[in-house]
Amino acid sequence: MPVIHLHLSVSLYVLRNTLIGALLLMSVPALPQTNFKPGYVLPLSGDTLRGQVDSRGERRNATVCRFRPSSDAAVTEYTPAQLRGYGFTSGREYQSQTLPTAGKTQVFVQALVVGKTSLYRYADQDDTEFYYAQAAPGTALLPLVQSDTTVVEYNQQTHAETKTRTRVYPFRNVLWTIMADCPAVQTTLTRTELAESQLVKVFSAYNVCKGGEQRVTQRPKTRLRFAVLGGGYQADVDFNGNIEKELHSSMRPSYGIGIQLHPGSFNQHLSIVAQAIYVEQEYSAAYTGTGSLGSGYERTLQVNLSSVRVPLLLRYSLTRGPVRPYIQGGGVFAVHTKHEGQETDYYPRFSSQVTTTPLDLRAYGTGLTVGLGVLISTGQAGDINLEARLDSFDSTSQSSGLLSGARGLSLLAGYTFGK
Incomplete structure (x- = not known):
């Protein structure tokens, strides 16, 4: 199973730990909430x-x-x-x-x-x-x-x-x-x-x-709601070639659609959320190292991924008030519609020629995700959603461990229609 790594860039590290802390603080009072009617x-x-x-x-x-x-x-x-x-x-x-x-x-x-x-x-x-x-x-x-x-x-x-x-x-x-x-x-x-x-x-x-x-008296009917969402996604991935290197992808736009299912037989605080979200990632890094021809070669890594991610989440939310916090978690499956990567080597001491080697990347991935958010009611029309989400994926490359430990932070806003 994928694991969220601790070796992160400073900005992403701070954001993620803030999110995890908020999750813990929120989950303690949320679970025993009363629900007087x-x-x-x-x-x-x-x-x-x-x-x-x-x-x-x-x-x-x-x-x-x-x-x-x-x-x-x-x-x-x-x-x-x-x-x-x-x-x-x-x-x-x-x-x-x-x-x-x-x-x-x-x-x-x-x-x-x-x-x-x-x-x-x-x-x-x-x-x-x-x-x-x-x-x-x-x-x-x-x-x-x-x-x-x-x-x-x-x-x-x-x-x-x-x-x-x-x-x-x-x-x-x-x-x-x-x-x-x-x-x-x-x-x-x-x-x-x-x-x-x-x-x-x-x-x-x-x-x-x-x-x-x-x-x-019959139990509540099952309700199905439709949602649209958009925001940004920032991610890191580990490169383990002849050296170990962490690659960073800056915050890039993401958007998608989703459904929220409220089964009539479920606890009223629980719902099932399924989404399809388009995400882009661009990783690059350059370093100087030692190769078969000696020291001094310059290597550039470039990875471009475009993915459609399908998370399936279990959400726990409060049911009363104009602003209702929620926590959620589940699995996610990603299909990489674009999965390109390459290593570019340059030995200035010996030749001006540049050698390019493609990286064999997987066309799909699986992972886990967890997040928190708030619902802001707009009446019978629906709810505004604001949320932050962490995810962690398995190997990105076909070669096990070459590109691994992908993890990211999503900041999303959306609208869920209906009640």
Whole structure:
């Protein structure tokens, strides 16, 4: 794997260490950030309390509810034993229920469909999701399960094993019993998988069939946003020929496009970013050394690279406020649309002739990148992005180690459309 080298030019060294320090300072307070949203709690007795509820991901939402009446009020933490439930005005609702396990654990489960028959989801400490049905209000939860098994058959004639993957659907039997009084819905169960969207559809259809009110809450939809960006890129690379030499490429323009994916099933702070960025690098160096004809030869190194880089990043960003910092990191693949390099040798003591030797450079590269930035909201139209990014790549040359340890600093500004 590529490694970010410590032997850097002074300017790039200072910039990079400043960026790394900022990353560390930012990551400490950012990760435990609260995320209070308008909501309510349902005490064991009495009226609904309205205010703000902290949303910190499904695992935490299942074990504790942090509530405050207003933004400047003290926070109260509730366990599932202390509430009937809580929710957010945006629509998500959690109820205190006892899981049908050996320990009879009491937790907050998210209500996906609430009606004559209800559907709940629970995420454990490993982020594994479980679904439960409630045949009628106040009754025990019933687990909904499906599983895959592999059956191995041995053929004695051919001495070969045949593996067959089989899926079993115990949850269909549970729902078949619950929904026996609505054949129109019951008959659809033979085609139903244990997928949230399909379960919500089945429970909703059953409640409509039986009449009465119901509440349906589904997880947020996946959002895809488009971005444009531009800025500058500065880089270094190590030359290890007959001498060791660090080559520098000054800050040069870079630009590109990207997409940002917010999966509905992800923590709301996380998103996936994919980009295509055009980058240019021009390295050159000259030195005097000793060659086969003795001392005094003059050598010039010249490397020109033009690349399309495709980083795939995981981004963690704050979700509230007009200015929202973020950190990100991931892998990057580079395709060098131009990869030219040469060594030029001149022996003034012996001849005025110049000898040029091409450098065999790779047409692609892989690396790692990490960075930080801020989003500045412009309303529903989108966000302005300002960021700095470090990267490190594997060998640039075909000959291992001749040109290696490429590392760079990107300063980028962009605009991400939509919300």
